[in-house]
Amino acid sequence: MNNHELLNMIGEVNEDYVLAAGGDVVRPRFRWRTIAACAACAVLALGVYPAYQAVHPHLHDYVVMEGGGILDTQEEEKVPQGAAIDVPGQGGEKGGEDIDGTHLGEGDIPVDAEAAGQYDRLLRGMGIHAEGTDAYPDWFAGAWIDHGGAPGAPAWLTVAIVEGFRTSELETEILGWTQNSVVFRDAKYSKNFLDGLMDSVVAGIDGTGLSCGIGVDVVENCVGVDLYSNGAVIPDSVLAELARLDPDGDAIRVRLFTGKLDTLTDELQKGPEPVEPEARSAPAVTGDDEPTATPVDGSGPVYHGEDVPADVVPGGACADDLPQSKEEDRLARYDLLPLDE
């Protein structure tokens, strides 16, 4: 048999099959299984990460200031270290009197009258006549008087402008307001944004019982948050809330001061918190000198500060039983700055 004969014979097959094959174009089958698999993958991709995030929230980075710093408990709000005071006249002077006639303490730097005048004219140029207004222009990221770190050195006004807003026309306008040369600097966040962020930070930390100092650092163009651990571990919830408020990680600068805060001397002390008999259990020494946690009734030995044995910690736990502290976990991730920075 040859192929021509076979082709002819195929032409004589059941006409029902032929008519069926001559029907409409075959529509592609709807691939339910493929669609279902893709949908399942999409659900996994979209759902697993948020679920993981809910269980393991992202924590804001922070810098550990080992040994602590100074918290001024006489003021309601602590300006973070290194932050510039963005309102002239609030800074002090070293000895003598400031331009507003106030007496300057030791270590204070006098405000340059010309720079202060420039700042005042800048505020007026922006239409702001009272401190604390939130009606700053969107381009305004802050302004400060820079002394160059040397008392008595010439001071100049620096104006930070939000990226994207800086134009020669704006600079000319600002120079017209200040009537003198100023230094311009680019910044990412506007003053309005940082003020709003600071309010959010305050609301987020409020109620946690932490000692903290919060302020807008216009020089660093961020909100500075100084947390004083006071011998305790900073809750992850606080760091998670800060991370939520600052997803890019550069609008909030968090510094953690370790050690205990002495509110009488406004100084932070290193070392474990003394055990108060009335406040917590103390380890009782048995005949084998093994500490056990017992209620404090005045009959057992009570340790204070450096008197506590090396393997005993407040609360009755042995040092060997202590879980790895969060701070130690993060040592590799965060900078350790010297106490006397």
Place this chain on the structure above:
Amino acid sequence: MDDNAIIELYFARDQQAIQATAQAYGAYCASIAQRILDDQGAAEECVNDTWLKCWQSIPPQRPNSLKSFAGRIARNLALSALRAGTAQKRGGGQVQLALDELSEVVSGGETPEGALDRAAFRAALDGFLAGLPEGHRNLFLRRYWYLDSVETLAKRCSMSRTQVTTTLHRLRQKLRVHLEQEGFDL
């Protein structure tokens, strides 16, 4: 007008039967002839011959489906025209490709006159087609009955060209095995 009415016209020897057939299945037959001959003039000529052949065949034949009957005549006439050389150098590429592919199934030797039981062979082919899934059966017939190109089949069946080629190859292997099991000396 339905098939029965048209067939009755044939039996009444009413020439309106041809017009009715052409009106109902002219495009269908033309597409078959066009695919085989790949020449519009030759295809029209083939379709006209199809109506004449229908006029000569009905009666005595009374087809169940006039569409299938006319389409089969158009196919056979187009293949005959192609072989006779009337459409030489004017296409017919799909026919040659189909013949090349079917060469895998048969040995290629001439079958002595009367040696092939055509009815048994047709039954074997029907049995082969009946055993195929509908999709594969349609694919086989679109390729070797309607002589569609592989590209056309790929679009029609929402398959890739490679899938079509592979599937047809496997169907030909199956056909060869089936016919051998049925006792045909290919």
